[in-house]
Amino acid sequence: MEYSILTPDERTIRGAARRLAKSEIAPRSAAYDETGAFPRENLKLLAEQGYFGLTVPPEYGGAGASSLAQALVVEALAEVCPATAVIYEVHNTLHVEGIWRYGTEWQRRTWLPALIRGEWIGAFALTEPGVGSNAAEVRTVGRRVPGGYRISGHKAFITSAGEAERYLVVGRLEGTSGRDGMTIWVVDKSNPGVTFGRAERKLGLHASRTSEIHLDDVFVPETHRLGAEGEGYRIALDLLDGGRIGIAAQACGMLAAALARSARYARVRRQFGQPLERFEAIRFKLADMVRDLHAARLLTYEAARRRDEGGSVRPLAAAAKLFASEAAVRHALQAVQIHGGYGYLREAGVERLLRDAKATEIYEGTSEIMRLILAGEVVRAEAEGQLEG
Ligand SMILES: Cc1cc2nc3c(=O)[nH]c(=O)nc-3n(C[C@H](O)[C@H](O)[C@H](O)COP(=O)(O)OP(=O)(O)OC[C@H]3O[C@@H](n4cnc5c(N)ncnc54)[C@H](O)[C@@H]3O)c2cc1C
Known part of the structure; x- marks a missing residue:
């Protein structure tokens, strides 16, 4: 079915994504669901074929396509492998878009290429064990120290946690409450003090890993804050x-x-x-x-x-x-x-x-x-x- 809202470029991307999904991703989808293995192979293929960072302008390594084109790719993936689709969706729509929309020029130039080439998978960490629907209650805290921050907190239900290389961590400045002090930091998997829980055993989406993240006095340099303090x-x-x-x-x-x-x-x-x-x-x-x-x-x-x-x-x-x-x-x-x-x-x-x-x-x-x-x-x-x- 064709929809008149789609531009010729979006139709082309939709057609190509559907062909890729059917020929390469569908055949191994049931096995991923059965084993719960993280679908690295699928993500590598999607990155190689230019599906990561679709909405990011070409000067930062993206394709300069529309948000609708990105949605069409998610849809095509979900038709054959919903787990791959959600990993792709979080990486691109939350993490990559986060850096693209709110990053400094240095952050965009330094981080987007690796995220778009698929060398890093990105995650988005907002939910905590006691904080879900009301995001303004987050308790993860960043304490100002010379050159940056020390972050401590506990995140739960994070898609790709333990597999992803990079995390947008939504927390708050020490001593604040409510929305006002909320701030986002970009945390590396390899930062000392970052550890992950086991892969949660879920009803579905088995190949999409969901885990807790523990942040224990993790040093994050000033350059790794996304947006201004209090804008989180x-x-x-x-x-x-x-x-x-x-x-x-x-x-x-x-x-x-x-x-x-x-x-x-x-x-x-x-x-x-x-x-x-x-x-x-x-x-x-x-x-x-x-x-x-x-x-x-x-x-x-x-x-x-x-x-x-x-x-x-x-x-x-x-x-x-x-x-x-x-x-x-x-x-x-x-x-x-x-x-x-x-x-x-x-x-x-x-x-x-x-x-x-x-x-x-x-x-x-x-x-x-x-x-x-x-x-x-x-x-x-x-x-x-x-x-x-
Ligand atoms: C597979 C999976 C992957 C996820 N991935 C991520 C991720 O990558 N990053 C991330 O940050 N989070 C992630 N989450 C967490 C998800 O966003 C939260 O589970 C969701 O926002 C709900 O929060 P909660 O589970 O704490 O439920 P609660 O907020 O405790 O809500 C429990 C129930 O009460 C209802 N409720 C709450 N408040 C109200 C209200 N004011 N009025 C009416 N009803 C209300 C809710 O709708 C729900 O039915 C993931 C969750 C799952 C299951």
Whole structure:
């Protein structure tokens, strides 16, 4: 299906990413899910073929493509390997974009090339054991010392922790509370005092490592602070706007996979002397899937386009993530149902869609938090007389 919102360049990138995903990444996807091994091979391939740093201008080693092009790559990857898609998404949309949007000229020139060539995988560390939905409560603390900071804290649920070479650590200056003192530091895996927890055992996304990070009096030079002191909350939330569009795209990919597999199975599986696709109960499930796939894509693509145009994209990104993630979970469940008993077996691969899709309703802001953002926007717009209708 072609969408008129896509430019010719975006169509080309989408086509190339889908071909790469189908030919190179799909064949080893089930094995990665089974073993939980980190998909280095996939990431190396994506970097070699120019998919890292897509939105970064060419003078810093990127491709100068749009946020929508990046979302299309996430979607293509998620259709065949949602774990690779989320590692790619965090690396590019949160970490690389963070350095590109908020880094100093020295940070951009020094760090982006290695991140774009895939020599470093980047992570984004906001969540802590006691701090999730309310980012302003982070307790990781940076103490000013000559030449930089000493960081201490405990991060939890961090995608690629232990595998990634570089971490955007969201913490706060010593003695501050709330949003005001929040600051982001760039921490190396090899910094003395940085240690990682075990790989968490998860419902899905097995090949995407999720671990805790312990920071014990880690020295970070002044040059490794991203943005100004006290700007961490604003930067983290801005990056999450882009990240949520990425997660919406990941959900679209899984939704597309649920639809394609369900339609294929409904054609080949026969019961009562006819293919399943002749039964209205099955046809209506397929109809709802394709309706929601179009709606999820259009919301996601529009949000991605608006992000490049500047201005606040927060409510639209929240709407895209909320709609696409809930649709992905709902229809992955229906895909299992359409496959009957076989859907419950690993071999069919649709139970994996259900396990993997559930995470999209949780990370980078839960569905409840997306609803709070949207409701807040409606209430504000109404009070200001700006609500259309
Ligand atoms: C696989 C995976 C990968 C992740 N990767 C990363 C990563 O790379 N970096 C990172 O920083 N974090 C990461 N996370 C963490 C993720 O972003 C958090 O789990 C998420 O933001 C929710 O925080 P929490 O788990 O502490 O839940 P809580 O905030 O404790 O929420 C628990 C429940 O209460 C609800 N709730 C909370 N507050 C409200 C409210 N005000 N109103 C209504 N309901 C509310 C939530 O929606 C949720 O249903 C990852 C999580 C997972 C599962």
